Amino acid sequence: MDCLFCKISNKEIPSTVVYETDDVIAFNDITPQAPVHIVIIPKHHISSPADITAENCDIAGKMFLAASEIAKKLNLEKGFRIVSNCGEDGGQTVQHLHLHLLAQRSLAWPPG
Numbered sequence: 249m250d251c252l253f254c255k256i257s258n259k260e261i262p263s264t265v266v267y268e269t270d271d272v273i274a275f276n277d278i279t280p281q282a283p284v285h286i287v288i289i290p291k292h293h294i295s296s297p298a299d300i301t302a303e304n305c306d307i308a309g310k311m312f313l314a315a316s317e318i319a320k321k322l323n324l325e326k327g328f329r330i331v332s333n334c335g336e337d338g339g340q341t342v343q344h345l346h347l348h349l350l351a352q353r354s355l356a357w358p359p360g
């Protein structure tokens with residue numbers, strides 16, 4: 249499958265990996281929107297949050313666990329934001345489920 253994040257997960261495309269388990273991998277975003285901007289993905293391809301089902305939803309917990317563990321490792325006690333863009337209106341550009349973990353700057357709400 250011609251999927252950028254599957255290729256990053258398979259190490260066919262290099263990235264700066266900051267966290268990895270059997271199921272999840274996280275790496276620095278190539279176009280960071282904050283001093284800390286990490287992308288957290290399942291290794292197994294799921295296209296978007298809209299494709300989470302009763303059968304595959306355990307991975308969502310593992311992705312949030314990754315975010316929590318990364319936040320502890322990076323001492324993000326001041327806070328952080330987790331975002332998952334979905335579909336055209338949600339601004340999703342890579343069709344492989346991911347969380348953005350953003351930190352170390354003040355983030356506006358609502359995001360606009």
Ligand code: AMP
Nearest residue numbers: 263276277278279287333339340341342
């Ligand atoms: P989204 O727009 O929510 O689908 O997020 C996709 C993210 O992937 C964007 O923030 C991009 O900057 C990031 N991205 C695209 N290509 C790469 C890459 N080769 N390595 C790391 N991050 C990437």
Ligand code: ZN
Nearest residue numbers: 251254293344
């Ligand atoms: Zn993929």
